[in-house]
Amino acid sequence: MSSHPSVHREVGGPLLTGSYRVLLAIAALGGVMMLWRFAAGLAAVSNLNDGYPWGIWIAFDVVTGTALGCGGYAVALLVYILNKGEYHPLVRPAILTSLLGYGLAVLAVTVDLGRFWELWKVPVYFWRWSHSPQLEVALCVAAYVFVLLIELSPAFFEKWRKSPDTGLRSFAEKGLAVVKKSFVWTLALGILLPTMHQSSLGTMMLLTGPKLHPLWFTPWLPFLFLVNCVIMGYGVVVLESHAAASAFSRRRETEMLGRLSKVAMGVALFFVAFRVVDIVLRGRAGALLSWFGVAVLVELGLLVAGALVLMSEANRRSPGPQALAALLLVVGGTVYRFNVYLVGFRPGENWSYFPAVPELLITFGIVALEIALYVAAVKTFPILAGEPAPARA
Amino acid sequence: MNPGRRRALRVLAGTASATATVAAAPAHAARAPKTVPPEAMGMLYDTTKCIGCKACVVACREANDLAPDVSLDGLHQAPLDLNGKTKNVIKLYKEGDRISFMKSQCMHCVDPACASACMLHSLQKDETTGIVSYNPKYCVGCRYCQMACPFNVAKFEFDKAVPKIVKCELCRHRVADAKLADDGGFSRYTRGHGPACCEVCPRGAVIYGKRAELLAEAKRRLAANPGAYVPRVYGETEAGGTQVLYLSHVPFEKLGLPDYGPQGVPHTAYTIQEGLYKGFAAPVALYAALGAVLWRNRKKTGEGGAEVKP
Numbered sequence: 235m236s237s238h239p240s241v242h243r244e245v246g247g248p249l250l251t252g253s254y255r256v257l258l259a260i261a262a263l264g265g266v267m268m269l270w271r272f273a274a275g276l277a278a279v280s281n282l283n284d285g286y287p288w289g290i291w292i293a294f295d296v297v298t299g300t301a302l303g304c305g306g307y308a309v310a311l312l313v314y315i316l317n318k319g320e321y322h323p324l325v326r327p328a329i330l331t332s333l334l335g336y337g338l339a340v341l342a343v344t345v346d347l348g349r350f351w352e353l354w355k356v357p358v359y360f361w362r363w364s365h366s367p368q369l370e371v372a373l374c375v376a377a378y379v380f381v382l383l384i385e386l387s388p389a390f391f392e393k394w395r396k397s398p399d400t401g402l403r404s405f406a407e408k409g410l411a412v413v414k415k416s417f418v419w420t421l422a423l424g425i426l427l428p429t430m431h432q433s434s435l436g437t438m439m440l441l442t443g444p445k446l447h448p449l450w451f452t453p454w455l456p457f458l459f460l461v462n463c464v465i466m467g468y469g470v471v472v473l474e475s476h477a478a479a480s481a482f483s484r485r486r487e488t489e490m491l492g493r494l495s496k497v498a499m500g501v502a503l504f505f506v507a508f509r510v511v512d513i514v515l516r517g518r519a520g521a522l523l524s525w526f527g528v529a530v531l532v533e534l535g536l537l538v539a540g541a542l543v544l545m546s547e548a549n550r551r552s553p554g555p556q557a558l559a560a561l562l563l564v565v566g567g568t569v570y571r572f573n574v575y576l577v578g579f580r581p582g583e584n585w586s587y588f589p590a591v592p593e594l595l596i597t598f599g600i601v602a603l604e605i606a607l608y609v610a611a612v613k614t615f616p617i618l619a620g621e622p623a624p625a626r627a
Numbered sequence: 628m629n630p631g632r633r634r635a636l637r638v639l640a641g642t643a644s645a646t647a648t649v650a651a652a653p654a655h656a657a658r659a660p661k662t663v664p665p666e667a668m669g670m671l672y673d674t675t676k677c678i679g680c681k682a683c684v685v686a687c688r689e690a691n692d693l694a695p696d697v698s699l700d701g702l703h704q705a706p707l708d709l710n711g712k713t714k715n716v717i718k719l720y721k722e723g724d725r726i727s728f729m730k731s732q733c734m735h736c737v738d739p740a741c742a743s744a745c746m747l748h749s750l751q752k753d754e755t756t757g758i759v760s761y762n763p764k765y766c767v768g769c770r771y772c773q774m775a776c777p778f779n780v781a782k783f784e785f786d787k788a789v790p791k792i793v794k795c796e797l798c799r800h801r802v803a804d805a806k807l808a809d810d811g812g813f814s815r816y817t818r819g820h821g822p823a824c825c826e827v828c829p830r831g832a833v834i835y836g837k838r839a840e841l842l843a844e845a846k847r848r849l850a851a852n853p854g855a856y857v858p859r860v861y862g863e864t865e866a867g868g869t870q871v872l873y874l875s876h877v878p879f880e881k882l883g884l885p886d887y888g889p890q891g892v893p894h895t896a897y898t899i900q901e902g903l904y905k906g907f908a909a910p911v912a913l914y915a916a917l918g919a920v921l922w923r924n925r926k927k928t929g930e931g932g933a934e935v936k937p
Contacts, residue, residue: 355747365897441897
């Protein structure tokens, strides 16, 4: 070990527990549905249609999934840019959830793309690149997955340098040295890339022009998506920490999460205020009295509720209200993304969309796979910080 | 507040204001509106002439090698709308005793949202004729073109394992090497080379030619028959202008042609996207700024490895 001990430790313990088998079964079912989709086309498994060409795979797995994967981005902003070193123990688990969120979003895209076998041409045929915001998202997300792998690699190297195999040991030492040297420039990429593609996810829906309801169509859409992903990132970090503490009987990081929650509360209130002012200034407040207005109220109401819970210092200091508030913020952020990509998207009266069962099973399978990979990773590699909690009575 | 943090906040504030400036750009340095290509080809459809015989629907199917669509009753070719097997369709609008037929196909927009959405120019607007064409070789099947099209024209073969986008390409494969010739004051290709729907129409309800000539003809009809039409040529300016033009005796909205205003659909998205990424300067500057802050902060956070003294 190095001069000072790593704060991260593997959880250990058996992997194939009962609940883990359930996760794997759900993932396997999703996998079977994917095979069906590749063999028979999109219509066989989904309710996607010419009016609603994008459904739950895009709105949830990709657009929301990457935002849920913004924990790494949001915490890195705090730790490395605002120089708040005290949140450092949160970084590595956040990076892991980010890698899983983004990696599985890429898998979902592959399922969704009608002609996925042509995808390799997107990064390669650079002379054909357009200025489509989606091209920016595609290239940027692909690059970010690699950056996240590099950011997480110390967890693997720290494990491998304790391996009995001398070859693996020296590889791990070399790897650690390289990652340490390039740290600043890798991390700068790890902040730059989400800034770019999370805002571009907002720009993308501006291209649907009159089909996007004016309550959501605003030139500030890219900015709102960026702020939204920071809120969701903080929320996920809090939830993930509490979930890991409960599942693996570990000491809770309540004090640190309380301070993080205060930051999240501020960003959420800023988002709500910005949304309201933008709607009013664009003269669209009247549209709030329609069904679309209800969708806006749900989206903003959840964020306000989450922020209200966090207003009280007592709440911020106790795990239950902390987790509840984080959940409200994450769901509120998710509703915003669904509103922009599905609810506020109006192709015309003749069209409707609700996900089909196999379509949902693919999404559930991807989520189950994500959780299964998370559990396997934290049990095997030094990712979570701190000590296991003392045995409880 | 320590100096590192102050500096970080300064950089962030600078970045935020730069972003805000570019994001607010639509009011100031908007993207220049797209202009009609010099030799823009198009069509003119006149609802007062169409009798709804659907000869154009069949001709389109033959010319474009499309499988018959008998989804309605299993026997007759009667598509209700554009779909993965149908690039051209005739629909009926009926309200009381007021009726009108409506022909739908690609509008060949002057500023096409579908082509702006496409990552590798699989959908592309020809610089001379303005025809919006499709090349499956570079299509990943993302269907962003469908999301973007304000007229819901681009269709997708959802029922195929190897699907393609399906849309009218103004019979560009028939035009091939044919030269435009004068045909009674209109620039037309020789027979058998123009858009099949126009060539087969028994009433001349849909005609093809250069957009400029068709627009002049449409205005001539408006002037010659006051009261017979809604006094407007749809597509002259709508959604930045389209190369397929419409004359109608019923309000255009009733035919599925909403009043989209004179701005091209990609305008807002492209003003922001091309503004933020112009010369890739902003991302490079942000990267440098982030690197500088991280370099300065690296001692405090105890990096490189992900280790820190408790």
